[in-house]
Amino acid sequence: MQNVNDSIVRACAKLWTEVAKFEYPADAQLSKFFRENRKIGVRERGVIAETIYTILRHYYKLSAVVNPNNSFTLIGYTWLKLTGVGRHEIRELKSINLGELDKIKDLNMETIELPEWVIAELSKYMSQVEIATLAKSMTKQAPLTLRVNTIKSNRNDVLKALEEQGFKAKITQYSPYGIKLSDRAALLKNSLFQDGVIEVQDEASQLAGLLLEPKRGEMVTDFCAGSGGKTLLFGMLMKNTGRIYAFDVNERRLGNLTPRLSRSGLSNVYPQLINNENDTKVKRLYEKMDRVFVDAPCLGLGTIRRNPDLKFRQTEQSLAEINLKQINIINAASRLVKPGGVLVYATCSILRAENQDIVQKFLEQNLDFEIIDVKQILKIDSLNLSDAKYLELNPVSHDTDGFFACAIKKKEI
Numbered sequence: 001m002q003n004v005n006d007s008i009v010r011a012c013a014k015l016w017t018e019v020a021k022f023e024y025p026a027d028a029q030l031s032k033f034f035r036e037n038r039k040i041g042v043r044e045r046g047v048i049a050e051t052i053y054t055i056l057r058h059y060y061k062l063s064a065v066v067n068p069n070n071s072f073t074l075i076g077y078t079w080l081k082l083t084g085v086g087r088h089e090i091r092e093l094k095s096i097n098l099g100e101l102d103k104i105k106d107l108n109m110e111t112i113e114l115p116e117w118v119i120a121e122l123s124k125y126m127s128q129v130e131i132a133t134l135a136k137s138m139t140k141q142a143p144l145t146l147r148v149n150t151i152k153s154n155r156n157d158v159l160k161a162l163e164e165q166g167f168k169a170k171i172t173q174y175s176p177y178g179i180k181l182s183d184r185a186a187l188l189k190n191s192l193f194q195d196g197v198i199e200v201q202d203e204a205s206q207l208a209g210l211l212l213e214p215k216r217g218e219m220v221t222d223f224c225a226g227s228g229g230k231t232l233l234f235g236m237l238m239k240n241t242g243r244i245y246a247f248d249v250n251e252r253r254l255g256n257l258t259p260r261l262s263r264s265g266l267s268n269v270y271p272q273l274i275n276n277e278n279d280t281k282v283k284r285l286y287e288k289m290d291r292v293f294v295d296a297p298c299l300g301l302g303t304i305r306r307n308p309d310l311k312f313r314q315t316e317q318s319l320a321e322i323n324l325k326q327i328n329i330i331n332a333a334s335r336l337v338k339p340g341g342v343l344v345y346a347t348c349s350i351l352r353a354e355n356q357d358i359v360q361k362f363l364e365q366n367l368d369f370e371i372i373d374v375k376q377i378l379k380i381d382s383l384n385l386s387d388a389k390y391l392e393l394n395p396v397s398h399d400t401d402g403f404f405a406c407a408i409k410k411k412e413i
Contacts, residue, residue, distance in 0.1 A: 004085055008044055009095045011037065012051045013071035019052055019309065020068060026056060026309040051075060054082050056308035057139040061111035065104050077101050113139050113308075117316045118301065121351050134350070137395040138402075142305035144181040145172065147201040151236050151265050155179065158197060165190075174380050174398070175206040177233075196263030201229050204302075204393045204403035208346045209233040209293070211377055211391055211405050214242070218290040221245045223333040225271070228257035230293060235266040246271045247282065277332035289336040291344075296326045298347035298354050302402025305395060319353060326358045334366060337410045343369065346405035355404040356390065363408070372407040 015033045019026050030049055034040060040048070055062060055078050066074050076096035079085035091098050112119060112135045122131045148155045155171060159179055162169045167185060172178030179198075187193045187200065209230040214220050214237050222231045225246035234244055246269055248254040254271050261269055272281050299314045299322055300307065330345050337343050345362070347354050363369060373388045384397055391405040 006093055006095045008047055011048050012075045016071050022312040060113050061107045138304040144184055145202050146179045146198045147206055148177050153197045172203045175203050178203050178206055202401045204400035208405040211407050212291050212293050212344045214238050214291050217242045219243050221289050221292045221336055223247050223294045226253045232264050235269050240266050240268050244269045247274050277329050285336045287338045291342045292333050292336050293344045294330055294333045295346050296329055298349040300348050302348040302350045330362050339410055339413045341410050343408045348403050350402040359406050368411050369408045372409050
C-alpha cells in the first residue's frame with residue numbers, strides 16, 4: 001500500500017466508525033459506503049478496503065496497544081506496522097501524528113486472532129500451537145479461486161485465456177475444475193465470467209460438491225442452495241441432464257441464482273423458494289431423491305480470511321441456536337433421500353459442534369443411514385485428511401477456506 005493522503009485517512013476513519021459497531025457484515029458496509037461516496041477513485045477504494053480488513057484481521061493485537069475508538073491513530077499505526085506504509089509518507093499527513101505513533105508499544109504478533117469462546121471450543125480437540133497456527137493462517141487474505149464450467153470450456157483453455165489476459169493463474173491442487181489467481185481481480189466485466197465459462201468458488205466448496213457425486217439423469221436436491229454455487233457445479237457434473245431442485249428460504253439469495261443460471265447454459269435446475277425445512281414443496285419429494293446436499297446454515301468461521309468481522313458478530317449463544325437449526329435441517333433433508341441414495345452434510349465452519357457432532361447426533365437418530373469414507377469418493381492421494389470419514393479442510397493444510405463435509409448413505413431396504 002502506498003500514496004496515502006489525508007482524504008483517505010478521513011474516509012477510513014468515517015467507515016471504521018460504522019464497521020466497528022459490528023452490527024452488519026463488513027463487506028456490506030463497504031459497498032454501502034462506496035455507493036454513497038461515488039467520487040472516491042478505484043485506487044483509493046482499494047486502499048480503504050485493505051485498511052479496514054487489515055484492522056479486522058489483526059484487531060485483537062491492535063486493540064491491545066491502540067484504543068480502537070481513536071480512529072486516526074488506529075489507522076496510522078495499522079499502516080505503519082502492518083501494511084508497509086513508510087514513515088516519510090505518514091509524516092506528510094496532517095491528520096496523523098507520527099510522534100504519537102512512535103510512543104505506542106509494538107504489536108504482540110503471537111496474539112491469537114480469535115474470540116476466547118472460539119479458542120475454548122477448539123481447545124477441546126486442538127493444541128494451543130495448532131489453534132495459533134490456524135488463527136494466523138486466517139489473518140491472511142484468501143486467494144481468488146475460480147471453477148471452470150466444463151459445459152462451455154475446459155480448464156486448460158481457460159487457463160491459457162486468463163494468462164493471455166495478463167492474469168497470473170495456476171490450477172488448483174485438489175479440484176479438477178479449479179483455477180487460482182495470484183492477485184485479486186474484478187471479473188464482473190470479464191468475458192469469461194459474463195459468458196458463464198467461469199464462476200468464483202473456493203476450492204473447498206468445489207470439493208464438498210464433488211463429494212455428492214451426482215450422476216447423469218439423477219434426481220438431486222440442493223437443500224440450502226443460497227445463490228447456487230454448488231447447484232451449478234452439480235448441473236455441470238450431471239452434464240445438464242436429470243433434475244436439480246434448488247431450495248432456499250431466502251428470496252434474495254435464491255434470486256441471485258437466476259443470472260448465474262442464465263450464464264451457465266444449464267436447463268436442469270429448478271429453483272424453489274420455501275418457507276422452512278418442512279414446506280409442502282419439500283414433503284412432496286420424500287424418498288424421491290438420488291442425492292441431497294445440505295450446505296447447512298452455520299457460524300461461517302471457516303471463512304474468516306474473507307469475512308474477518310464474523311469473529312465479532314458470533315457468540316456462544318449463536319452456536320447453540322445454529323446447532324438446533326442444523327439438526328432440524330439435516331433431519332428434514334434426509335427424508336428426501338430414497339433407499340440407496342446419498343446425503344451430504346456440509347458447513348463452512350471450523351467447529352466440531354457444527355460438524356462431526358451434528359453428524360453423530362443425526363446417525364444416532366437415523367439408524368438407516370451410514371457414513372461413506374471420503375477417500376472412497378474423492379480419490380485424491382495428496383488430500384491430507386485427519387479422519388477418512390470426513391472432508392475437513394482448512395487454510396493451514398489445504399490453502400482453502402475452513403470447510404467440513406460428510407457423505408452419508410441411506411441403507412437399501
